Amino acid sequence: MEMAVSTARKDEPELLIIPPLFEEANRMRAQLVLMMRMLQDLGISSVMPDLPGMNESLRPQASQTLSAWRAAAASAAKHFGVRHALYVRQACVLDTGTAPASHYAPSEPSKLFRAMVRAQSLAEKEAGKDRTASQILDAASVQGDLVAGWDIGRTMAQELCESAEVTNEAATPITHEEIGGRPLWLSNEGGVDERQAQALAKVLAERIGTR
Amino acid sequence: MGETATSQPTGPSRTAIDTALRSIMSDVLALDPEQVAEFDGDTGLFGHLPELDSMAVATLLTEMEDRLDIIIEDDDVDGEMLETYGALLAFAEAKVIEG
Numbered sequence: 543m544e545m546a547v548s549t550a551r552k553d554e555p556e557l558l559i560i561p562p563l564f565e566e567a568n569r570m571r572a573q574l575v576l577m578m579r580m581l582q583d584l585g586i587s588s589v590m591p592d593l594p595g596m597n598e599s600l601r602p603q604a605s606q607t608l609s610a611w612r613a614a615a616a617s618a619a620k621h622f623g624v625r626h627a628l629y630v631r632q633a634c635v636l637d638t639g640t641a642p643a644s645h646y647a648p649s650e651p652s653k654l655f656r657a658m659v660r661a662q663s664l665a666e667k668e669a670g671k672d673r674t675a676s677q678i679l680d681a682a683s684v685q686g687d688l689v690a691g692w693d694i695g696r697t698m699a700q701e702l703c704e705s706a707e708v709t710n711e712a713a714t715p716i717t718h719e720e721i722g723g724r725p726l727w728l729s730n731e732g733g734v735d736e737r738q739a740q741a742l743a744k745v746l747a748e749r750i751g752t753r
Numbered sequence: 754m755g756e757t758a759t760s761q762p763t764g765p766s767r768t769a770i771d772t773a774l775r776s777i778m779s780d781v782l783a784l785d786p787e788q789v790a791e792f793d794g795d796t797g798l799f800g801h802l803p804e805l806d807s808m809a810v811a812t813l814l815t816e817m818e819d820r821l822d823i824i825i826e827d828d829d830v831d832g833e834m835l836e837t838y839g840a841l842l843a844f845a846e847a848k849v850i851e852g
Contacts, residue, residue, distance in 0.1 A: 565808060653815060661811035663827070668807070674827040690808055728816065729783035730809055 544614075545598040546591035547575055549582040556750055557581065557588035558624040558641065560615050562631035562727060563651060564658060564692050567596060569732035570630060576734050580743035586750055588628075591618050603693040604686055608635065608651070608701040612709075616640040626750045629713070631727055635705050643713040644749060646742065647725070655702040658690040665690070679703070716745055770821065770845050777816045778838075781809055794839025799832065810835060823848040 548555055561567045561574055578588045592599045594614055595606040612635075619627050619640040627641040634648035656675075659682070663675040673681075681687045682699035694702070718725055723738040765773070779789040782804040799805055805813075814825050825848065834844040 653819070657808070657811040657815040659811075660814060660830075661808040664807035664810055664830070676827055690811070724783070725780055728780045728812055730804065730806065731783040733783060 544592040544594060544601075546589050546618075547578065548587070548589040549578050550587035550589060553587065554623045555587045555589040556625045557586060557746065558615075558619050558622055558627040559588055559590040560593070560618075560627065560629045560633040560636055561590060561596075562633055562649075562654075563593075563596075564632075564654060565690065566631055566654060566727040567593075569727050569729065571597075572732060573726050573734050573739060574630065576736070577739040577743050580739050581746060584743060584747040586743075586747055589618075589622055589624070604695045606695065607697045608705060609697075612636045612638050626746070628746060632705075634713070635709050637710040637713055639710045639712055643710060644716050644746065645710075645713045646716045647718040647721075647727075648715065651702050651705040655689075655699075658692065661690040662688075714749065716742070720745065765821070765849060767846060770849055771842060773820050774817070774842055774845055777813060777820060781813045781816060792838040794837060794842070796838040797836065798838060798841060799835035805835075817845060821845060821849055823851075 559574060559578070562570050574590060578590065581588050593606070593611050594601040595603040615627075615629075615633070615636045616638050624641050627637065627643040628646060629637045629643060629648075630646045631649045632651040632654055634645040635651055637643050637645065659675045659678050662678050663673060666673050666678075678687060678689065679699070682689055682694050683696060683703065686693070686695040686699065688694070689699075721738050721741045723735050726732055726735060726738070775786070775789045775792065778784065778792070779786050782789075782802065784804070799810060814830065817823065818825055823845070829844070829848075834840050
């Protein structure tokens with residue numbers, strides 16, 4: 543069991559939120575917590591657990607895999623008995639259809655991983671180590687490696703390279719265009735945007751409905 | 754009847770690439786579009802903007818690939834292309850033409 547942010551007081555939460563992966567999880571965390579508070583004002587309680595190895599989790603990062611995260615997301619949906627699940631960005635590939643779901647601005651994990659590998663290469667270049675992105679990618683896929691500050695295991699590296707955009711076709715997408723504003727997951731500053739949080743909370747509240 | 758003077762260029766125009774690149778910079782660096790609109794060819798990027806660390810550069814390049822429909826190779830990435838906004842724009846234009 544992992545730590546979770548929750549706005550559910552007594553009852554079971556109605557919505558499960560699975561945050562984006564790696565760097566984007568950090569960039570989006572404050573925004574998602576703000577959105578959870580807005581949902582609470584609309585009468586909908588929600589819970590956002592840490593994926594194993596991420597954030598406050600004590601599990602070793604290097605031994606995580608996308609498959610294990612899929613199982614963790616499904617077991618969280620069952621454990622909390624939620625009516626709906628929101629998968630954000632790369633997390634959309636973790637949806638196995640355990641609960642009716644919305645996919646917010648889905649993005650392929652391979653794209654984020656490519657950026658992480660590049661960042662690692664640039665940082666090494668500055669430190670005079672000079673491995674190309676392809677060399678780092680190969681090393682990570684063979685034996686695992688530290689990539690942009692994340693301890694990526696061999697299986698995870700392979701899964702990240704191959705990952706497709708969406709696994710559960712039954713989920714309803716929420717596009718970024720629908721919400722508007724600056725894509726907060728792109729900047730290191732992250733930050734919050736009340737208008738975006740409000741818009742996302744409204745879409746979700748309409749989908750979930752009140753009890 | 755003479756030959757047609759010009760043929761329609763294919764792919765995005767210079768202005769379109771410039772607009773797309775400024776929009777990416779604004780998103781990745783969390784800068785106001787007004788601030789980014791003031792960038793000129795000599796505006797310093799890597800090493801000049803504190804927001805532009807290695808992860809931000811990596812995100813910038815990946816977004817450029819996505820939105821400009823180009824592929825950036827390992828060998829393309831050097832200090833020179835990231836030195837000024839003008840250099841980055843010239844790089845993007847060359848890549849788009851290269852197709």
